Amino acid sequence: MKLAEQYVAFSSLLLKEIRRFMRIWVQTVLPAAITMTLYFIIFGNLIGSQLNDIHGFKYIDYIVPGIILMAVINNSYANVVSSFFSAKFQRHIEELLISPMPNYLIIIGYVAGGVARGTVVGMAVTLVSLFFVDLSVQYLWVSVTAIFLTSILFSLAGLINAVYAKSFDDISIIPTFVLTPLTYLGGVFYSVNMLPEFWQNVSLINPILYMVNALRYGMLGVSDIDITTAMLIICGFIAALFTFSLYLLNRGIGIRS
Amino acid sequence: MQALKIRNLVKTYKGGVEALRGVDLDVPAGDFFALLGPNGAGKSTTIGIATSLVNKTGGTVEVFGHDIDKELEAAKSCIGLVPQEFNFNQFEPVIEIVMNQAGYYGLDRSTAYQRAEKYLKQLSLWEKRAVMARELSGGMKRRLMIARALVHEPKLLILDEPTAGVDIEIRRSMWEFLRKINQQGTTIILTTHYLEEAENLCRHIAIINNGKTIESTEMKSLLRQLKVETFLFYLQEAVTQVPEIAGYVLRQLDETTLEVDVTSEQKLSSLFSALGEQGIEVKSMKNKSNRLEELFVSMVEGGQQ
Ligand SMILES: Nc1ncnc2c1ncn2[C@@H]1O[C@H](COP(=O)(O)OP(=O)(O)OP(=O)(O)O)[C@@H](O)[C@H]1O
Numbered sequence: 001m002k003l004a005e006q007y008v009a010f011s012s013l014l015l016k017e018i019r020r021f022m023r024i025w026v027q028t029v030l031p032a033a034i035t036m037t038l039y040f041i042i043f044g045n046l047i048g049s050q051l052n053d054i055h056g057f058k059y060i061d062y063i064v065p066g067i068i069l070m071a072v073i074n075n076s077y078a079n080v081v082s083s084f085f086s087a088k089f090q091r092h093i094e095e096l097l098i099s100p101m102p103n104y105l106i107i108i109g110y111v112a113g114g115v116a117r118g119t120v121v122g123m124a125v126t127l128v129s130l131f132f133v134d135l136s137v138q139y140l141w142v143s144v145t146a147i148f149l150t151s152i153l154f155s156l157a158g159l160i161n162a163v164y165a166k167s168f169d170d171i172s173i174i175p176t177f178v179l180t181p182l183t184y185l186g187g188v189f190y191s192v193n194m195l196p197e198f199w200q201n202v203s204l205i206n207p208i209l210y211m212v213n214a215l216r217y218g219m220l221g222v223s224d225i226d227i228t229t230a231m232l233i234i235c236g237f238i239a240a241l242f243t244f245s246l247y248l249l250n251r252g253i254g255i256r257s
Numbered sequence: 258m259q260a261l262k263i264r265n266l267v268k269t270y271k272g273g274v275e276a277l278r279g280v281d282l283d284v285p286a287g288d289f290f291a292l293l294g295p296n297g298a299g300k301s302t303t304i305g306i307a308t309s310l311v312n313k314t315g316g317t318v319e320v321f322g323h324d325i326d327k328e329l330e331a332a333k334s335c336i337g338l339v340p341q342e343f344n345f346n347q348f349e350p351v352i353e354i355v356m357n358q359a360g361y362y363g364l365d366r367s368t369a370y371q372r373a374e375k376y377l378k379q380l381s382l383w384e385k386r387a388v389m390a391r392e393l394s395g396g397m398k399r400r401l402m403i404a405r406a407l408v409h410e411p412k413l414l415i416l417d418e419p420t421a422g423v424d425i426e427i428r429r430s431m432w433e434f435l436r437k438i439n440q441q442g443t444t445i446i447l448t449t450h451y452l453e454e455a456e457n458l459c460r461h462i463a464i465i466n467n468g469k470t471i472e473s474t475e476m477k478s479l480l481r482q483l484k485v486e487t488f489l490f491y492l493q494e495a496v497t498q499v500p501e502i503a504g505y506v507l508r509q510l511d512e513t514t515l516e517v518d519v520t521s522e523q524k525l526s527s528l529f530s531a532l533g534e535q536g537i538e539v540k541s542m543k544n545k546s547n548r549l550e551e552l553f554v555s556m557v558e559g560g561q562q
């Protein structure tokens with residue numbers, strides 16, 4: 001395909017993905033806003049008011065970036081995993097497979113859809129947070145980049161999950177048993193400095209730690225991790241997952257018999 | 258130029274089913290081509306490989322000269338596919354399904370809209386354009402898949418049992434439509450279990466059985482191979498016994514119906530005059546079974562021995 005045609009094909013796929021989650025916004029956008037509101041009320045207001053400051057921030061202010069990021073992660077992942085899996089399940093993935101769209105473009109299209117949902121939900125949660133805290137963003141571009149890269153990474157992860165999934169159960173296993181624990185242990189609700197040294201080191205293998213801290217640096221100006229290191233590590237993960245997804249699609253694993 | 262050239266295509270599915278064991282096909286550009294075979298013969302598998310929905314185990318496929326191993330994108334651009342099973346998003350409106358497919362082939366939105374309008378109108382689906390695909394009837398869903406397959410105006414249209422479960426009237430209008438598309442230059446490959454359909458529409462025919470091509474020829478010359486045809490004669494008046502006519506085998510079904518076998522060397526006109534000499538008038542007649550059907554059955558059975 002020529003570049004102009006590739007652009008058309010990409011935007012067709014992206015628009016289709018955006019229309020999909022907007023059509024069912026009650027299931028896709030609203031739940032995140034509600035859950036995160038509960039986090040703000042319970043952890044932020046009720047419990048947080050009893051806690052000491054962290055790095056000089058009130059507890060509720062400290063956890064805002066993590067909560068926004070948690071919404072971005074869950075929604076990017078959920079969007080791609082459910083959209084790609086149902087495309088496989090209803091077999092309309094074949095519309096893409098018979099077309100001359102190269103595999104990398106199919107991946108980019110789905111990932112862009114996940115980024116779109118992650119960003120929309122991220123903004124919704126940010127709006128909600130304004131009811132609870134005075135948000136003043138320290139480094140806007142660092143924040144935007146952190147959200148953008150995080151949603152790319154988890155969209156790719158969702159795609160890989162969907163490629164392997166054989167039933168609807170398979171698309172909820174990873175979020176429940178991997179994603180949620182990693183998010184909670186990634187320092188959304190605490191600073192890793194509060195952990196014993198051993199657990200601090202263990203935390204370093206958790207990719208979500210780097211993302212939470214990158215966004216926390218962007219919004220609050222404080223981070224447990226050096227920001228450059230954090231960004232490089234996220235990019236490394238993206239490169240690895242992208243290469244792996246491309247390999248899966250080229251081989252036709254899970255989608256071609 | 259060959260629209261589709263397949264050589265020694267082999268496919269073993271995971272789990273060990275040998276679906277294809279050496280399929281060869283030659284479909285000339287501009288042709289209307291029938292691909293026949295009993296259930297499980299390997300027709301859909303062959304089509305799946307040509308459209309890169311199925312990975313092949315061995316052999317080669319060329320679409321308008323583009324080898325699918327070397328020039329996959331070019332090969333894909335030439336093909337429009339109407340698959341055997343519904344494979345669109347049930348929760349999308351009709352027009353979006355067609356326009357998105359156009360987009361995947363690189364057609365911009367306004368061209369996509371024009372094409373969608375053109376083909377949805379031709380297939381009498383334009384009124385349904387805003388309806389969710391799930392709410393269409395079975396026949397409408399088939400036509401939706403035809404519109405979707407044509408939206409990028411492919412040189413080769415492959416239809417895997419497009420008329421399965423479609424009523425007679427719509428089937429006939431689909432035939433008309435496909436004939437027109439073919440006359441305008443689109444090569445068409447069609448699989449069907451209605452042999453009448455193949456006989457009506459197609460110039461060339463291939464028969465696949467047990468994953469192998471067992472016949473590939475012109476429809477006319479295939480029908481010429483038919484050695485014996487069986488006719489039913491409906492008589493003007495009742496006869497009490499089977500008339501005897503030298504060289505012909507006649508059987509009486511009831512008082513006014515005779516069944517007769519006619520070989521390719523014999524002429525019906527001499528049979529009529531011989532009957533007339535005995536005072537028997539034939540009011541009407543019909544060919545007892547579809548001619549292609551008989552050939553098909555004898556070939557497929559022959560192949561299994
Ligand atoms: N995905 C698959 N996995 C394993 N075996 C398969 C698969 N698809 C088809 N087969 C097997 O391959 C053989 C050929 O099937 P195919 O669908 O190509 O036949 P067909 O000629 O299209 O039949 P029909 O007229 O019933 O549509 C059958 O034995 C079938 O069971």
Ligand SMILES: [Mg+2]
Pocket residue numbers: 300301302341417
């Ligand atoms: Mg089939």
